[in-house]
Amino acid sequence: xxxxxxxxxxxxxxxxxxxxxxLGFIPNLLRAQTLLxxxxxxxxxxxxxxxxxxxxxxxxQKERILLGVAADRQDAYCVVVDSKVLASLGLSDSQIDxxxxxxxxxxxxxxxxxxxxxxxKLARHAPSVRSEDIQALRACGFTDESILEAVxxxxxxxxxxxxxxxxxxxPDFGPRKLASTRIDxxxxxxxxxxxxxxxxxxxxxxxxxxxxxLSPSTFAPFSVVQKSHGFVPNFFRxxxxxxxxxxxxxxxVGRILLPEDVLTRVQKECILLAVSAANLNSYCVxxxxxxxxxxxxxxxxxxxxxxxxxxxxLSRADRALLDFAVKLGTRVSEFSLKDxxxxxxxxxxxxxxxxxxxxxxxxxxxxxxxxxxxxxxDFEPPAVFQENKVxxxxxANRQSGMSVVLSPQMSVQDLDAGLVTQAQGGKLEAFEELVxxxxxxxxxxxxxILGNPADAQDAMQDTLLNAFxxxxxxxxxxxxxxxxxxxxxxxxxxGLRGRKSIESLDxxxxxxxxxxxxxxxxxxxxxxxxxxxxxxxxxxxxxGILGLPAKYRVVVMLRDIEQLSTDxxxxxxxxxxxxVKVRLLRGRLMLREWLSPHLMTxxxxxxx
Amino acid sequence: MITCEEFFAEFADYLENQVxxxxxxxxxxxxxxxxACHVLYDTxxxxxxxxTESSSFELPESxxxxxxxxxxxxxxxDR
Numbered sequence: 001x002x003x004x005x006x007x008x009x010x011x012x013x014x015x016x017x018x019x020x021x022x023l024g025f026i027p028n029l030l031r032a033q034t035l036l037x038x039x040x041x042x043x044x045x046x047x048x049x050x051x052x053x054x055x056x057x058x059x060x061q062k063e064r065i066l067l068g069v070a071a072d073r074q075d076a077y078c079v080v081v082d083s084k085v086l087a088s089l090g091l092s093d094s095q096i097d098x099x100x101x102x103x104x105x106x107x108x109x110x111x112x113x114x115x116x117x118x119x120x121k122l123a124r125h126a127p128s129v130r131s132e133d134i135q136a137l138r139a140c141g142f143t144d145e146s147i148l149e150a151v152x153x154x155x156x157x158x159x160x161x162x163x164x165x166x167x168x169x170x171p172d173f174g175p176r177k178l179a180s181t182r183i184d185x186x187x188x189x190x191x192x193x194x195x196x197x198x199x200x201x202x203x204x205x206x207x208x209x210x211x212x213x214l215s216p217s218t219f220a221p222f223s224v225v226q227k228s229h230g231f232v233p234n235f236f237r238x239x240x241x242x243x244x245x246x247x248x249x250x251x252x253v254g255r256i257l258l259p260e261d262v263l264t265r266v267q268k269e270c271i272l273l274a275v276s277a278a279n280l281n282s283y284c285v286x287x288x289x290x291x292x293x294x295x296x297x298x299x300x301x302x303x304x305x306x307x308x309x310x311x312x313x314l315s316r317a318d319r320a321l322l323d324f325a326v327k328l329g330t331r332v333s334e335f336s337l338k339d340x341x342x343x344x345x346x347x348x349x350x351x352x353x354x355x356x357x358x359x360x361x362x363x364x365x366x367x368x369x370x371x372x373x374x375x376x377x378d379f380e381p382p383a384v385f386q387e388n389k390v391x392x393x394x395x396a397n398r399q400s401g402m403s404v405v406l407s408p409q410m411s412v413q414d415l416d417a418g419l420v421t422q423a424q425g426g427k428l429e430a431f432e433e434l435v436x437x438x439x440x441x442x443x444x445x446x447x448x449i450l451g452n453p454a455d456a457q458d459a460m461q462d463t464l465l466n467a468f469x470x471x472x473x474x475x476x477x478x479x480x481x482x483x484x485x486x487x488x489x490x491x492x493x494x495g496l497r498g499r500k501s502i503e504s505l506d507x508x509x510x511x512x513x514x515x516x517x518x519x520x521x522x523x524x525x526x527x528x529x530x531x532x533x534x535x536x537x538x539x540x541x542x543x544g545i546l547g548l549p550a551k552y553r554v555v556v557m558l559r560d561i562e563q564l565s566t567d568x569x570x571x572x573x574x575x576x577x578x579x580v581k582v583r584l585l586r587g588r589l590m591l592r593e594w595l596s597p598h599l600m601t602x603x604x605x606x607x608x
Numbered sequence: 609m610i611t612c613e614e615f616f617a618e619f620a621d622y623l624e625n626q627v628x629x630x631x632x633x634x635x636x637x638x639x640x641x642x643x644a645c646h647v648l649y650d651t652x653x654x655x656x657x658x659x660t661e662s663s664s665f666e667l668p669e670s671x672x673x674x675x676x677x678x679x680x681x682x683x684x685x686d687r
Contacts, residue, residue: 210630213634217614237628436676439676461678464676468683523650537662541658561662561664566624584620585620588655592651
């Protein structure tokens with residue numbers, strides 16, 4: 001019996017057989033997930049790769065980490081299971097009791113003690129881990145692989161503890177006595193303090209463990225993730241030392257996150273975003289903001305979920321789902337059966353609640369791993385999230401029900417903010433100044449969409465009038481320039497609808513179908529631009545860009561002509577960063593083909 | 609050594625200078641031995657340079673000023 005109903009699965013169910021063989025019993029934690037056999041398979045994969053055999057660190061060392069983390073979290077269920085496993089590996093009952101009572105006096109070697117303290121620090125407050133901690137491990141003989149394993153085992157411990165709190169399984173064996181108080185953090189000098197320090201955390205340098213290059217075309221799991229995510233995140237690239245771990249993690253992702261039959265992919269990404277934000281994990285926040293954009297969510301909506309989902313435009317039920325996940329993911333001591341019942345009364349099914357819990361557990365696994373390995377970001381996190389980090393970390397205001405709405409004051413640093421306020425108050429001079437500042441950006445956006453400078457000049461006037469008409473509704477969630485681009489885009493698209501030729505700007509999704517491969521392989525002159533006059537080059541480039549299909553033209557225009565960052569282009573256009581990268585490369589390669597005949601070594605001059 | 613296919617898979621990030629040192633090393637080893645990819649890289653790099661430095665689509669003030677003036681005049685009239 002657990003919080004959710006269970007269905008009877010045959011003991012011959014693959015993962016059950018595997019656990020029976022490896023541990024001698026089938027943990028109730030798995031039986032509590034029988035509503036969704038695929039998530040049991042995911043957990044079995046993870047456990048078998050991470051835990052169930054000797055690796056760079058021994059099984060006993062791994063089990064000690066699992067037990068240590070479970071005890072530190074006062075997780076009675078996992079403590080019982082892990083104690084049993086340690087006993088089966090030859091530890092005596094009194095050794096286990098000593099360990100549970102105070103691991104510092106349990107006869108551990110110096111290196112085991114350092115390792116355990118590192119893992120506990122990582123489990124308790126991952127953002128406080130920094131490279132000095134890794135150096136401390138190396139100093140007592142830990143190799144890259146053993147550091148990687150220690151981090152992954154800690155992440156697995158968090159995964160299991162999150163699930164045990166969320167599912168409330170019956171204990172598999174009789175209770176174990178836990179120390180009544182948590183053991184104090186290691187003293188200064190042993191390891192760095194356990195207290196969160198956001199500012200220092202921001203300065204830490206990763207990745208901590210080197211990772212050999214693996215290509216998507218030879219390592220099949222990478223090509224799968226490239227299809228599902230649009231790229232191979234550094235999160236996975238950072239673990240290439242151990243392909244077996246990667247394979248297991250990617251399989252877990254495939255079984256937990258990708259199916260749409262219970263919760264939707266968007267709901268699951270929202271859970272990952274909200275819980276990562278509550279864990280102060282800016283890497284994962286940036287990642288899930290981007291993935292949500294790729295799934296069609298406007299970027300300011302993603303930012304709002306990261307800062308405070310209560311103010312987002314999600315449905316009441318989905319906001320409650322995120323409340324549930326954030327509580328389970330970050331405030332386990334407050335979580336109870338009541339939270340499960342609350343979701344049931346809102347109409348969520350047992351399978352949906354289970355999947356939400358597993359996604360939360362997987363999120364905590366990923367957050368722990370990312371912090372423990374110091375994995376470098378793939379994308380910039382939303383500026384609003386960065387600025388509000390410290391603010392968010394005080395759980396006090398979350399508990400008191402205070403909510404955070406993105407407002408101009410707390411939003412992105414925007415040099416236009418003062419003028420915008422004046423213009424919103426009706427001051428025309430302020431509006432004129434804003435327009436002059438951004439006239440090139442507006443013009444280039446219009447040209448890119450309309451594909452014709454003359455039309456762009458015509459549309460400019462309407463864009464400016466529309467901007468003034470709607471400026472009162474600009475709430476400062478994004479930069480003013482981003483908002484102006486969206487006004488220009490809408491104005492241009494309205495103009496296009498009036499005409500015959502509508503070129504779609506976002507046939508998103510099927511980017512890889514129309515694989516564009518470069519054809520020209522002739523070398524160019526050394527400084528090709530010097531063989532032509534500046535105006536010749538400019539004409540050539542303009543004609544090339546106007547000749548591109550609209551969706552590439554817009555991206556090339558904003559990135560290479562207007563020279564916005566890739567991240568800004570993605571925000572302006574409401575695309576994910578990977579989608580922008582794909583379109584940008586394609587646009588650039590098409591321009592290369594166009595320029596090639598004019599700039600090849602064999603042609604001299606003649607730019608026609 | 610990696611194949612041309614593998615090189616191309618990382619090409620967008622390489623062009624943007626956004627690859628890790630490990631990946632960069634692999635790609636540059638490939639570039640040093642594969643003429644076709646070397647040409648592709650060299651010409652793509654030049655393309656980006658030419659495009660970004662071309663000052664394309666600059667709206668001269670002689671064009672933008674009258675547009676802005678017209679808009680501002682209309683807004684003043686509408687007050």
